[in-house]
Amino acid sequence: MKTGTMGSGRFGRFAVVLGALSLGLLATGCGEECVDQFDCVRERGTPAEGKRYVCEANRCVVRDLADAGTGGTDAGSDAGTDAGTDAGVACADLPHDPKLGTLQLQTGYAATESVALPDGIGAVTAVQGGSEFKLYGLHGADNSLYNLGTWPTIASSTTPLQAVIPEDDRGSSTFPGGYLTNDGTRLLTGYTMAGAGFPGKVLVYDSATPGNTVYLSAPGNYTAVGVSGGFLINGTGLEGVAEGGAAVYALKTDARPFSGFKLATFPVANPASGYTALASNNVAVLGYSDTDQGYANFLRAVAPATYTPAFSGGTTLALSDANAPSIYASSEHPEASLAEIDGFGEGVAIRRSVYDSSFNEFTHDVSRISLTVGGITPGTVTAGDFSPVLTTSNRCTSVVLMAPMGADLLVGVKDKNGRRIVRLQLPQ
Numbered sequence: 253m254k255t256g257t258m259g260s261g262r263f264g265r266f267a268v269v270l271g272a273l274s275l276g277l278l279a280t281g282c283g284e285e286c287v288d289q290f291d292c293v294r295e296r297g298t299p300a301e302g303k304r305y306v307c308e309a310n311r312c313v314v315r316d317l318a319d320a321g322t323g324g325t326d327a328g329s330d331a332g333t334d335a336g337t338d339a340g341v342a343c344a345d346l347p348h349d350p351k352l353g354t355l356q357l358q359t360g361y362a363a364t365e366s367v368a369l370p371d372g373i374g375a376v377t378a379v380q381g382g383s384e385f386k387l388y389g390l391h392g393a394d395n396s397l398y399n400l401g402t403w404p405t406i407a408s409s410t411t412p413l414q415a416v417i418p419e420d421d422r423g424s425s426t427f428p429g430g431y432l433t434n435d436g437t438r439l440l441t442g443y444t445m446a447g448a449g450f451p452g453k454v455l456v457y458d459s460a461t462p463g464n465t466v467y468l469s470a471p472g473n474y475t476a477v478g479v480s481g482g483f484l485i486n487g488t489g490l491e492g493v494a495e496g497g498a499a500v501y502a503l504k505t506d507a508r509p510f511s512g513f514k515l516a517t518f519p520v521a522n523p524a525s526g527y528t529a530l531a532s533n534n535v536a537v538l539g540y541s542d543t544d545q546g547y548a549n550f551l552r553a554v555a556p557a558t559y560t561p562a563f564s565g566g567t568t569l570a571l572s573d574a575n576a577p578s579i580y581a582s583s584e585h586p587e588a589s590l591a592e593i594d595g596f597g598e599g600v601a602i603r604r605s606v607y608d609s610s611f612n613e614f615t616h617d618v619s620r621i622s623l624t625v626g627g628i629t630p631g632t633v634t635a636g637d638f639s640p641v642l643t644t645s646n647r648c649t650s651v652v653l654m655a656p657m658g659a660d661l662l663v664g665v666k667d668k669n670g671r672r673i674v675r676l677q678l679p680q
Contacts, residue, residue, distance in 0.1 A: 352649065353669065354644060357641070365404040369665075369666075377433055377434045378434075378657040379436065385403045390416070390428075396416060439459060440456050456503075456505065466510070468491040472487040478530070483505065500528070516562070516571050516576075520544065521544060531596075539551045539593065554633070557630035577633055580638070585604070590602065603654055618663065659678065
């Protein structure tokens with residue numbers, strides 16, 4: 253059986269703790285032996301010296317190391333992507349594009365600027381001011397926010413803006429969420445702690461008036477996205493909200509003190525938290541996993557005409573097929589695990605990964621689903637096809653983060669040439 257850990261591409265410690273709470277596990281179909289060669293290792297053990305497994309037609313096949321090939325998800329090595337090997341070929345010996353390494357950009361998309369990704373930065377968010385974008389970063393080692401400058405001239409400052417975790421909560425049982433988003437002025441990220449209900453907090457950092465920065469209780473906060481006037485937090489509770497449970501919680505920031513409420517509930521009996529994103533046309537993508545289906549992941553698209561009245565009025569929206577069509581189900585895409593989603597123009601970018609036997613993450617692809625608002629009623633969302641943006645034929649280059657920047661998408665790339673952020677643009 254193939255499994256994957258949601259969020260390990262950010263800060264893996266958080267995913268380990270919340271795996272049972274909010275992580276979708278993928279399973280191959282009955283009668284399928286494998287999805288990639290790592291399934292074969294788990295099922296059959298280590299192959300003989302000079303041999304390796306490949307997964308062909310969902311069956312494990314033993315081949316000589318030299319003949320294993322480099323195609324598709326079967327290529328790879330536990331050695332990793334920086335200086336390792338891929339199907340017996342050293343990554344250092346393979347041609348690497350200066351921007352995208354060994355990743356393959358699909359027809360129509362453009363990779364424009366590419367700048368160095370500062371050391372230690374595991375998540376970024378872009379705050380728009382006129383025609384400029386100011387970037388902020390979340391550092392994975394000291395768990396602090398940093399000003400990265402104005403795109404494309406970015407570099408991590410030496411002085412952190414704010415610690416994500418207040419001193420009273422720091423310790424071995426504290427787990428940063430690894431996400432970072434903004435509402436146009438304020439930045440939001442969060443963390444959880446071991447304990448009943450996964451107690452945690454979100455940090456709301458005010459970039460205009462840092463003195464107005466606050467921490468708010470938010471148990472089980474897993475992902476979040478900024479919207480006009482506040483944030484949508486995918487978790488199990490929020491300060492001031494009496495009734496918890498896996499849901500999407502709204503935090504309104506247009507007046508002080510901030511107010512929160514349960515914005516949306518999921519259409520399954522026993523949900524767990526999932527992914528959250530916002531397209532440039534303000535379609536919200538709200539995700540969850542279904543514990544009764546082995547933590548299968550689902551994404552639903554909600555038109556602004558549907559969720560805005562609930563956001564403004566402080567009411568709860570029950571997601572359903574009628575008001576929030578499903579646009580992605582992990583059971584329909586068993587070849588890789590969902591790792592991250594972000595807005596990409598009028599649509600959503602989906603980063604997917606595969607994992608080795610030690611749960612090291614390897615990029616499988618970045619794909620996109622277009623989301624069109626309109627039709628018979630303003631609340632209708634029509635989803636386009638699942639369309640690849642970045643693919644790979646080996647595991648020598650990985651995508652380590654994504655972030656929307658206006659209608660474009662920033663992707664963090666890592667390989668033998670280091671770490672960098674590349675700006676991707678939609679077909680014109």
